[in-house]
Amino acid sequence: MSRAGKFVVLCSVVALVVVAAGQGSTNASHRGGTLKLYAKAAGGTLDPQVNYTLEYWQLFQATYDGLLAFKKAGGNDAFTVVPDLAQNLPTPTNGGKTWVFKLRSGIKFSNGAPLTVNDVVASLRRIFKVKSPTSGTFYAGIVGAKACLAKPATCTLKGGVIGNAKANTVTINLIAPDPEFKYRLAVPHATIVPAGSPTKDAGTKPLPGTGAYYFASYDPNKQLVMKRNPNFKEWSHAAQPDGYPDQIVESYGLTVEAQVTAVENGQADWTYENVPADRLGEIGTKYASQVHVEPLTAFWYLPMNVNLPPFNNLKARQAVNYAIDRNAAVKIFGGPNLATPSCQVLPPGFPGHQDYCPYTKSPGTKWSAPDVAKAKQLVKESGTAGQKVTVYSSDDEVNKAMAVYTQSVLNEIGYKASVKPISVNIFFTYVQNTKNKVQINVQQWYQDYPAASDFLYILFGCESFHPGSDSSINFSGFCNKPINAQMHKALKLGVTNEAAANVLWAKIDRQVTDQAPMATLFSPKHLDFVSKRVGNFTFSKQFYWLVDQSWVQ
Amino acid sequence: MWGRGRGSAPTDHVGVSAAATDGARVSEREQVPVGASPWALARRRLRRNTIAMVMLCVLAVIVVACLAAPIYAHHVAHTNPFRSNLDGTTVVNGKSVPVMPLSTTGLGLGSVPIGPTWDPAHFLLGADDQGRDVAARLLYGGRNSLLIGTAAALITCFFATIVGILAGFFGGLLDGVLSRLLDVVWAFPVYLLAISLSTVLLQRSFSIGPLKLQSGSLLLPILIIGVVYIPYVARPIRGEVLSLRRREFVEAAEGLGASTWRVLWSDILRNVVTTAIVFFPLMLAIDMLTEAALSFLSIGVQPPDASWGTIILDGQGLLYTRPTVAIAPGIAIAVTVLALNVLGDGVRDALDPRAKLRVFD
Numbered sequence: 001m002s003r004a005g006k007f008v009v010l011c012s013v014v015a016l017v018v019v020a021a022g023q024g025s026t027n028a029s030h031r032g033g034t035l036k037l038y039a040k041a042a043g044g045t046l047d048p049q050v051n052y053t054l055e056y057w058q059l060f061q062a063t064y065d066g067l068l069a070f071k072k073a074g075g076n077d078a079f080t081v082v083p084d085l086a087q088n089l090p091t092p093t094n095g096g097k098t099w100v101f102k103l104r105s106g107i108k109f110s111n112g113a114p115l116t117v118n119d120v121v122a123s124l125r126r127i128f129k130v131k132s133p134t135s136g137t138f139y140a141g142i143v144g145a146k147a148c149l150a151k152p153a154t155c156t157l158k159g160g161v162i163g164n165a166k167a168n169t170v171t172i173n174l175i176a177p178d179p180e181f182k183y184r185l186a187v188p189h190a191t192i193v194p195a196g197s198p199t200k201d202a203g204t205k206p207l208p209g210t211g212a213y214y215f216a217s218y219d220p221n222k223q224l225v226m227k228r229n230p231n232f233k234e235w236s237h238a239a240q241p242d243g244y245p246d247q248i249v250e251s252y253g254l255t256v257e258a259q260v261t262a263v264e265n266g267q268a269d270w271t272y273e274n275v276p277a278d279r280l281g282e283i284g285t286k287y288a289s290q291v292h293v294e295p296l297t298a299f300w301y302l303p304m305n306v307n308l309p310p311f312n313n314l315k316a317r318q319a320v321n322y323a324i325d326r327n328a329a330v331k332i333f334g335g336p337n338l339a340t341p342s343c344q345v346l347p348p349g350f351p352g353h354q355d356y357c358p359y360t361k362s363p364g365t366k367w368s369a370p371d372v373a374k375a376k377q378l379v380k381e382s383g384t385a386g387q388k389v390t391v392y393s394s395d396d397e398v399n400k401a402m403a404v405y406t407q408s409v410l411n412e413i414g415y416k417a418s419v420k421p422i423s424v425n426i427f428f429t430y431v432q433n434t435k436n437k438v439q440i441n442v443q444q445w446y447q448d449y450p451a452a453s454d455f456l457y458i459l460f461g462c463e464s465f466h467p468g469s470d471s472s473i474n475f476s477g478f479c480n481k482p483i484n485a486q487m488h489k490a491l492k493l494g495v496t497n498e499a500a501a502n503v504l505w506a507k508i509d510r511q512v513t514d515q516a517p518m519a520t521l522f523s524p525k526h527l528d529f530v531s532k533r534v535g536n537f538t539f540s541k542q543f544y545w546l547v548d549q550s551w552v553q
Numbered sequence: 554m555w556g557r558g559r560g561s562a563p564t565d566h567v568g569v570s571a572a573a574t575d576g577a578r579v580s581e582r583e584q585v586p587v588g589a590s591p592w593a594l595a596r597r598r599l600r601r602n603t604i605a606m607v608m609l610c611v612l613a614v615i616v617v618a619c620l621a622a623p624i625y626a627h628h629v630a631h632t633n634p635f636r637s638n639l640d641g642t643t644v645v646n647g648k649s650v651p652v653m654p655l656s657t658t659g660l661g662l663g664s665v666p667i668g669p670t671w672d673p674a675h676f677l678l679g680a681d682d683q684g685r686d687v688a689a690r691l692l693y694g695g696r697n698s699l700l701i702g703t704a705a706a707l708i709t710c711f712f713a714t715i716v717g718i719l720a721g722f723f724g725g726l727l728d729g730v731l732s733r734l735l736d737v738v739w740a741f742p743v744y745l746l747a748i749s750l751s752t753v754l755l756q757r758s759f760s761i762g763p764l765k766l767q768s769g770s771l772l773l774p775i776l777i778i779g780v781v782y783i784p785y786v787a788r789p790i791r792g793e794v795l796s797l798r799r800r801e802f803v804e805a806a807e808g809l810g811a812s813t814w815r816v817l818w819s820d821i822l823r824n825v826v827t828t829a830i831v832f833f834p835l836m837l838a839i840d841m842l843t844e845a846a847l848s849f850l851s852i853g854v855q856p857p858d859a860s861w862g863t864i865i866l867d868g869q870g871l872l873y874t875r876p877t878v879a880i881a882p883g884i885a886i887a888v889t890v891l892a893l894n895v896l897g898d899g900v901r902d903a904l905d906p907r908a909k910l911r912v913f914d
Contacts, residue, residue: 278871278873280662281659284658328637331640331664334664335656335664404857408636
């Protein structure tokens with residue numbers, strides 16, 4: 001290398017070092033301030049093992065940790081599971097049934113108590129003791145879970161969770177290999193809280209956590225305040241990075257319209273709610289730089305009860321699928337820049353997804369246009385014409401508009417449809433209970449973790465259908481034995497060959513779509529509207545905007 | 554005193570105010586045609602009330618326009634106002650345009666329904682969030698609002714008259730029971746009561762003997778609104794009957810051996826019926842407002858049916874971009890209620906020029 005060349009290289013290295021150092025100091029200068037979030041209403045209990053709302057799952061990312069965590073990163077990186085309180089992500093032994101986690105040392109809860117093996121064992125038992133909504137699904141595969149589900153108060157998970165304080169390890173034994181177990185340990189329901197935490201829903205009393213922040217106060221009628229955890233020292237930037245704002249405050253009570261105006265005026269930094277349809281044009285033009293639109297792994301759909309007329313008839317269900325104008329549904333949601341028409345269960349970009357759409361003018365891979373003539377013919381053939389159908393929806397603006405549109409379509413193809421909007425507080429459980437005889441409803445499903453089973457098995461598996469229960473997430477009551485057997489086969493195959501399992505899931509997706517226990521409408525995108533001062537916006541596909549990773553100064 | 558016995562006309566009455574004794578005599582300033590019936594006199598006074606007549610005409614125009622809703626929708630606007638039309642098109646200035654155009658500026662977010670074109674054949678008042686013609690829905694909505702208001706006001710006045718007469722005339726235990734019942738209903742804030750009833754009844758079908766009401770039936774808001782206002786009319790009527798009960802002509806009738814029912818029919822009912830008539834337009838206005846409030850809260854008229862309240866609700870989400878959707882039915886309600894109130898005052902003045910009666914004073 002010539003002298004000049006060496007000089008150039010030296011200058012480049014110096015420049016890089018200077019830039020990197022400058023970057024570091026620039027980021028450090030962003031530390032501080034208060035991030036002001038707004039939501040129409042509080043998200044209910046603050047207990048991370050009980051709450052099942054996106055509103056608080058987003059905030060739990062900065063306050064609590066599990067043995068494992070989804071990587072705090074933008075885009076698809078967010079689907080990667082990384083070790084959090086555990087030192088590493090273990091490879092399961094004993095044929096995939098035993099997971100041994102070694103805990104990190106030196107981690108403290110926000111109350112100053114050190115994290116111990118006892119805390120982990122007690123927290124895993126607590127999932128059952130507090131009757132976590134996913135205790136019967138996500139964690140039912142742990143040895144001893146059956147007894148815990150039967151008698152939660154005396155749950156010990158005997159033989160299922162074994163702590164070794166000396167070795168600082170926790171061993172989890174499963175009944176059968178579960179390729180999705182690592183995901184299940186990374187969601188907030190598997191949060192580790194102090195061993196002495198109450199064995200009932202903590203409600204509005206925050207539990208200490210190990211995250212970068214802790215909940216300092218919570219008044220569901222007023223606000224939720226998060227402050228820096230004084231005992232937090234970053235141990236893994238991927239799992240639990242330090243945050244920028246000194247304080248994060250989520251306030252409640254303003255209407256959505258007022259929240260949007262507050263963000264426009266810089267009085268608030270973010271609104272949790274979907275921006276109302278009549279404000280989309282305004283923020284998309286005047287405040288475009290403050291808008292972040294990201295595709296989601298989710299779908300909006302109309303579950304049809306396969307056990308009630310008229311939708312106990314396959315042709316009637318297929319008729320609805322043919323008649324629905326997905327473009328119209330997309331328009332209600334905010335237009336093609338906020339949603340993509342779809343006919344199937346698995347959303348684009350999701351494991352196992354292969355484009356498939358039989359319910360369109362030109363059947364194939366993509367939806368093009370409704371086929372109302374075919375729908376009318378199918379209704380006629382089914383002999384269900386003239387029957388009464390009630391469309392249930394939650395009573396917010398977009399869902400109600402979707403229900404009114406569905407009613408119009410049902411009337412057009414020969415049914416006598418009516419609409420029943422129900423308060424969003426009770427809608428989710430009401431439509432699950434078969435006693436309420438819900439024929440069709442407007443529904444959404446957002447992934448818990450990136451696995452095809454989280455859509456197909458959870459929503460359409462026989463094991464998810466519990467007649468007479470408020471917790472029967474299989475809204476359609478769909479239980480097709482041959483398809484269910486294939487789901488079990490795919491779950492088992494996933495332990496050894498994930499790629500082959502996803503091929504099988506793609507086939508199951510087509511079979512479920514053909515059976516039409518639902519009419520898929522579209523895959524939505526997520527819109528975040530933030531104030532001008534919010535910087536470093538990072539969108540995790542798993543838990544959406546990473547609030548503490550943005551700065552406000 | 555009028556109305557004893559055979560006369561088919563009601564009394565020139567009376568009964569509402571303390572000036573009832575003199576109520577049979579009309580103002581000396583009026584030139585009373587010899588032999589004119591009290592109805593004729595009332596009509597004559599009403600006709601001379603210019604403002605009331607103007608409001609009657611306004612009301613007539615609104616009613617006729619609403620009745621013509623199907624003609625407008627099918628033969629003028631060529632639209633189905635009960636069908637979602639999100640991908641529909643219309644013609645503006647000779648060009649075909651989408652009813653729900655997508656935003657093309659900035660990030661291209663959202664779609665705003667077409668605004669007023671002021672062309673009766675093509676979305677005169679624009680479209681709502683389902684791409685439906687607002688003008689056509691406004692007329693159909695008016696039919697439902699007027700129907701519910703009228704039917705509810707009839708129910709209120711009819712049952713209030715019966716309850717008021719029975720309680721006031723028979724007194725004693727019956728009066729005690731009926732009055733307490735009225736007190737119970739009156740004790741609830743009227744909107745709270747109406748909202749509670751609507752919320753419960755709209756969730757499921759409702760049966761009264763052989764009569765089965767479906768949850769979306771218009772009869773439900775009619776019955777609910779009609780019932781909750783009964784005390785507001787029954788109480789004044791009861792008071793009036795109490796006053797009439799002690800009047801000489803009633804005692805004379807009883808002294809002459811007239812049966813109770815005959816006295817009730819000929820002397821009491823005919824003297825209080827004018828009060829019910831005066832109340833009717835006022836109750837109609839109040840009932841329409843109540844219906845609009847219930848429908849706005851999604852517990853009145855159910856989609857896809859429309860009423861002025863539901864259209865305001867539809868327009869709520871479009872206030873920033875298409876305020877016409879909410880403003881148009883708001884104006885319709887305001888004008889109709891104003892016309893009914895002024896007309897009601899005119900009717901009251903015509904039937905009893907000296908009365909001091911005011912609803913909810």
